[in-house]
Amino acid sequence: MDSGPLMLMWVADRGLPPSCVALLWSCWDCVSGKFVNWRSRTPPTLGLQIYKQTEFLSQPTNGLSSRLRMVLHTHGADHRSGPWCVEMFSPEGELRNHVKVVIRTKPTSNFAQGTIMLDDDKKKESGGAVNNQQENWTFCFDKVLNNAGQEEVYSEAASDIVQSVLEGINGSILAYGQTGSGKTFTMTGATENFKHRGLIPRAIEYIFREIRTRAHQAITVRVSYLEIYNESIFDLLSSLPTAEESEQFKVVEDNKEVTHVRGLTQQIVTNEEEALNLLFEGETNRAIAAHQLNKSSTRSHCIFTVYLEIRSRVESNERILVSKLNLVDLAGSERLKKTHSEGQMFKEALYINKSLSFLEQVVIALAKSREHVPYRQTLLTNVLKDSLGGNCKTALVATIWAEAAHMEETISTLKFATRMMKITNAPTVNVQYDLAMLVKKYESDIKDLKLELAMHDALANRGHIHYEPFTEEQKFELQLLVRKYLSGEVEDLESLRQVKEIFGQFKLLMSNFDLSSESRKNNPTGKPRTPGGDALLSESRAADDDGIGELEGNGFGVGLAPTHARPLSDHNAIKQRQAKPIQPTKFRPSDQTSTSLQSAMSKESAVSHKELNGASGIDTTVKFDELVRSDQPDKGMQKEKKKDRKKPVQRRESTIPTMERKAIESEEEETVKEDAEERMKVPAPNRSVAFEVFKKDAPTNNTLIDNKGKGSAILKEKRKAVKEFANEINVAKRSIDQLNEKLEKKKQDRVIKAEFHSEESEIIDGEEFELLKGMKDMKNKYREAFDQFKDAKTEADYLSKVVDRCREKLLLEFESWYQENYDHSHSRAESRANTAPALSAAFTTVVTSPIGSQEDVLDYQEKFDRMAVERIIAEDPEATYFYNARKNIFQTRMKGVSSQGKKPTANLPQIHKSRKNPFKA
Ligand SMILES: Nc1ncnc2c1ncn2[C@@H]1O[C@H](COP(=O)(O)OP(=O)(O)OP(=O)(O)O)[C@@H](O)[C@H]1O
Numbered sequence: 070m071d072s073g074p075l076m077l078m079w080v081a082d083r084g085l086p087p088s089c090v091a092l093l094w095s096c097w098d099c100v101s102g103k104f105v106n107w108r109s110r111t112p113p114t115l116g117l118q119i120y121k122q123t124e125f126l127s128q129p130t131n132g133l134s135s136r137l138r139m140v141l142h143t144h145g146a147d148h149r150s151g152p153w154c155v156e157m158f159s160p161e162g163e164l165r166n167h168v169k170v171v172i173r174t175k176p177t178s179n180f181a182q183g184t185i186m187l188d189d190d191k192k193k194e195s196g197g198a199v200n201n202q203q204e205n206w207t208f209c210f211d212k213v214l215n216n217a218g219q220e221e222v223y224s225e226a227a228s229d230i231v232q233s234v235l236e237g238i239n240g241s242i243l244a245y246g247q248t249g250s251g252k253t254f255t256m257t258g259a260t261e262n263f264k265h266r267g268l269i270p271r272a273i274e275y276i277f278r279e280i281r282t283r284a285h286q287a288i289t290v291r292v293s294y295l296e297i298y299n300e301s302i303f304d305l306l307s308s309l310p311t312a313e314e315s316e317q318f319k320v321v322e323d324n325k326e327v328t329h330v331r332g333l334t335q336q337i338v339t340n341e342e343e344a345l346n347l348l349f350e351g352e353t354n355r356a357i358a359a360h361q362l363n364k365s366s367t368r369s370h371c372i373f374t375v376y377l378e379i380r381s382r383v384e385s386n387e388r389i390l391v392s393k394l395n396l397v398d399l400a401g402s403e404r405l406k407k408t409h410s411e412g413q414m415f416k417e418a419l420y421i422n423k424s425l426s427f428l429e430q431v432v433i434a435l436a437k438s439r440e441h442v443p444y445r446q447t448l449l450t451n452v453l454k455d456s457l458g459g460n461c462k463t464a465l466v467a468t469i470w471a472e473a474a475h476m477e478e479t480i481s482t483l484k485f486a487t488r489m490m491k492i493t494n495a496p497t498v499n500v501q502y503d504l505a506m507l508v509k510k511y512e513s514d515i516k517d518l519k520l521e522l523a524m525h526d527a528l529a530n531r532g533h534i535h536y537e538p539f540t541e542e543q544k545f546e547l548q549l550l551v552r553k554y555l556s557g558e559v560e561d562l563e564s565l566r567q568v569k570e571i572f573g574q575f576k577l578l579m580s581n582f583d584l585s586s587e588s589r590k591n592n593p594t595g596k597p598r599t600p601g602g603d604a605l606l607s608e609s610r611a612a613d614d615d616g617i618g619e620l621e622g623n624g625f626g627v628g629l630a631p632t633h634a635r636p637l638s639d640h641n642a643i644k645q646r647q648a649k650p651i652q653p654t655k656f657r658p659s660d661q662t663s664t665s666l667q668s669a670m671s672k673e674s675a676v677s678h679k680e681l682n683g684a685s686g687i688d689t690t691v692k693f694d695e696l697v698r699s700d701q702p703d704k705g706m707q708k709e710k711k712k713d714r715k716k717p718v719q720r721r722e723s724t725i726p727t728m729e730r731k732a733i734e735s736e737e738e739e740t741v742k743e744d745a746e747e748r749m750k751v752p753a754p755n756r757s758v759a760f761e762v763f764k765k766d767a768p769t770n771n772t773l774i775d776n777k778g779k780g781s782a783i784l785k786e787k788r789k790a791v792k793e794f795a796n797e798i799n800v801a802k803r804s805i806d807q808l809n810e811k812l813e814k815k816k817q818d819r820v821i822k823a824e825f826h827s828e829e830s831e832i833i834d835g836e837e838f839e840l841l842k843g844m845k846d847m848k849n850k851y852r853e854a855f856d857q858f859k860d861a862k863t864e865a866d867y868l869s870k871v872v873d874r875c876r877e878k879l880l881l882e883f884e885s886w887y888q889e890n891y892d893h894s895h896s897r898a899e900s901r902a903n904t905a906p907a908l909s910a911a912f913t914t915v916v917t918s919p920i921g922s923q924e925d926v927l928d929y930q931e932k933f934d935r936m937a938v939e940r941i942i943a944e945d946p947e948a949t950y951f952y953n954a955r956k957n958i959f960q961t962r963m964k965g966v967s968s969q970g971k972k973p974t975a976n977l978p979q980i981h982k983s984r985k986n987p988f989k990a
Pocket residue numbers: 174175176246247248249250251252253254255259363365366367368399400401402468
């Protein structure tokens with residue numbers, strides 16, 4: 070060597086794979102033998118930076134783990150002062166490999182001594198003069214094996230690659246050389262002698278030996294064996310190859326640029342023996358032809374492939390490492406004229422020469438990193454596409470017959486081998502994912518995460534958050550929450566998901582509101598339009614201003630009236646009604662109740678509200694004021710109430726003569742009027758007194774008492790349990806935190822200790838083991854307590870809701886009953902609210918009429934409103950316009966409230982509030 074001996078020394082190998090050793094040698098330019106030429110000979114895809122040691126130290130060390138760093142001591146001819154640092158990396162951040170080339174000489178007693186010289190380090194091969202053109206040839210390879218045994222060839226050329234295949238990296242080993250130089254001997258070996266078995270049996274042996282030691286992995290092995298003869302593919306594992314059969318094979322490439330032969334048999338093998346059987350079976354099927362140079366010379370290219378699928382048995386097994394090992398025995402590379410082939414033999418030789426010369430073209434293109442690589446020119450190069458310049462590790466065993474007579478072939482083989490050395494590959498681990506397993510894994514992950522989330526919610530006191538779709542009950546609760554939120558009673562919402570649903574409910578409310586506004590606009594009287602001519606029903610509807618029922622189909626229409634309010638257009642319908650009269654769901658006090666009420670009213674002045682409350686018993690009864698203060702009745706309840714208020718109309722058969730029917734109708738009208746007048750005469754009792762009397766006979770009150778009595782004991786118990794479980798959760802959480810802290814400390818100690826004593830940092834001591842065990846137990850405890858907490862809380866929430874619902878129901882029943890019988894002022898306000906012009910007129914009266922003239926018809930709220938208006942006008946007469954504008958807003962609001970089935974008087978607190986707003990300024 071011109072530049073003298075070089076000493077290469079690793080200074081950092083953090084995270085570097087064993088393949089770096091090979092890369093190290095690739096850094097050494099074998100052809101020139103000089104370090105200085107290296108940069109210019111480096112393929113453009115390979116980055117190279119050279120620094121002096123001192124410069125290097127100032128370089129950022131980021132990413133060292135993916136880089137190769139070495140110190141190069143130089144001595145001798147190039148006079149450079151060392152040490153030098155060389156940092157080598159590929160732009161992709163991965164280490165690249167050149168094709169490993171090993172030269173194997175066939176043992177001969179006629180070795181060309183003096184013509185062929187082997188260097189001492191056995192990496193160099195020199196040739197003498199050839200055809201008087203060039204006198205000296207010097208080649209440098211990864212290894213030159215002279216008279217080497219099969220074991221040595223395996224360890225030099227194949228062991229590293231076979232090992233990588235078991236890590237998920239594709240590998241290829243090719244045997245190239247002239248006919249009879251020992252390619253088949255190298256790849257398959259002597260089948261009759263175990264000691265002389267070749268690379269393929271040794272690779273199979275190693276793979277299955279490794280599999281036996283890897284209990285933590287499930288490895289599936291498949292093999293295929295193909296032959297390329299005269300540009301046709303034959304499957305050596307499917308009986309004897311025929312010409313017809315060769316048509317069915319096609320070379321394809323998958324999305325990861327891995328080539329496959331479609332139609333080729335891939336047989337699963339479970340042990341070494343099965344694999345070897347297939348190898349030998351293929352061997353017997355192989356095309357053998359007589360040849361001048363070698364009696365059993367093979368005239369085809371053969372590729373034995375081992376496919377591996379590696380799954381972990383301990384970790385998630387949806388991740389699969391997939392790799393293949395191509396073991397290629399190429400056909401002889403002798404020259405045509407030397408073979409003296411004729412006929413069929415000549416044709417064979419032509420094909421072989423063609424494929425080998427294209428193989429050489431491909432190698433040259435890859436070595437020079439040309440854009441176009443002529444893979445598709447022959448089947449051989451097409452099949453080997455991913456084995457030459459792809460993501461696999463490749464080795465070439467070039468066999469030479471080192472006799473003077475074969476000098477020309479030897480030089481040719483060595484030239485090819487040198488070109489192969491210049492090809493670089495980027496070995497990568499091939500990972501695939503089993504989709505079905507992946508879905509399973511994600512499902513289990515989601516389950517775990519939900520549990521984790523629920524724990525966090527509980528710890529953050531965020532209550533019980535569900536991650537399942539909302540039930541109707543939950544939606545209803547959220548609707549109540551929206552109302553509370555809008556009225557400012559609630560400020561914070563619990564979760565984003567809840568907010569989303571709340572917006573949904575809000576949208577629903579708004580669309581109902583818009584719909585009813587539109588409906589009012591189209592029908593300002595607020596009365597439903599009756600399509601039929603049933604006078605009786607029209608009357609009934611006129612009295613009941615809630616005529617608009619469900620939506621009719623898509624878009625907006627007048628709507629369908631509720632079933633019981635629809636016109637009866639034929640005889641059958643009337644019959645139906647009579648057969649099945651609509652039952653009022655509302656509780657109506659009995660005669661006895663009315664009597665007690667009468668007597669209570671007569672004593673009204675004598676019995677104070679307070680006394681009545683006291684007499685009724687605080688623990689088991691419900692006070693009217695208390696109920697009014699509780700949650701406002703929801704929309705659903707309102708609707709129910711609205712429905713209850715509608716009286717069933719008893720109709721006669723339509724067969725009754727018209728005259729007679731009209732008489733009956735007018736008689737009924739009269740009765741209704743009289744009833745109403747009668748009721749008007751009766752003074753309205755105090756609401757609190759009326760409520761006390763009403764609830765005595767109300768079944769809902771009995772249910773409420775029942776729920777409050779028995780239910781409260783259970784509720785108390787449940788709340789106690791909730792508290793206890795919450796405490797348990799907190800205790801467990803604290804313990805988990807403490808254990809976590811201790812474990813973290815132990816881990817840090819372990820890492821520090823490992824750094825000092827270069828011990829294995831993964832080994833834990835007894836104490837840490839106990840801590841881990843404790844942690845596991847504590848987590849189980851935590852989960853258990855959390856589940857119990859969740860159940861108890863759900864039950865407690867449910868019980869308290871039952872009582873609330875009873876309260877609301879009782880109040881609604883009372884309101885309905887009271888209004889119907891005594892609340893005349895409400896009836897007036899009700900009709901005003903539902904009839905926009907009437908309402909407007911009422912307000913105009915309030916604004917313009919002098920105080921006192923209407924004193925007798927104004928209720929307390931109306932009086933208050935009028936005073937407010939007068940004050941505003943007194944301060945600034947211009948405010949009249951402002952007031953009128955606000956009044957319009959108020960009217961719109963009233964319409965909205967009314968359209969949702971709320972009659973203004975049905976819900977006193979709410980209505981009062983909304984009536985106050987326009988005058989707030
Ligand atoms: N290294 C070796 N040690 C012992 N015998 C060898 C060696 N190399 C080759 N031989 C012998 O040489 C003969 C030819 O070898 P082989 O069949 O392997 O050549 P080949 O290159 O495969 O030829 P072809 O191209 O025709 O297939 C065989 O009998 C084989 O046993």
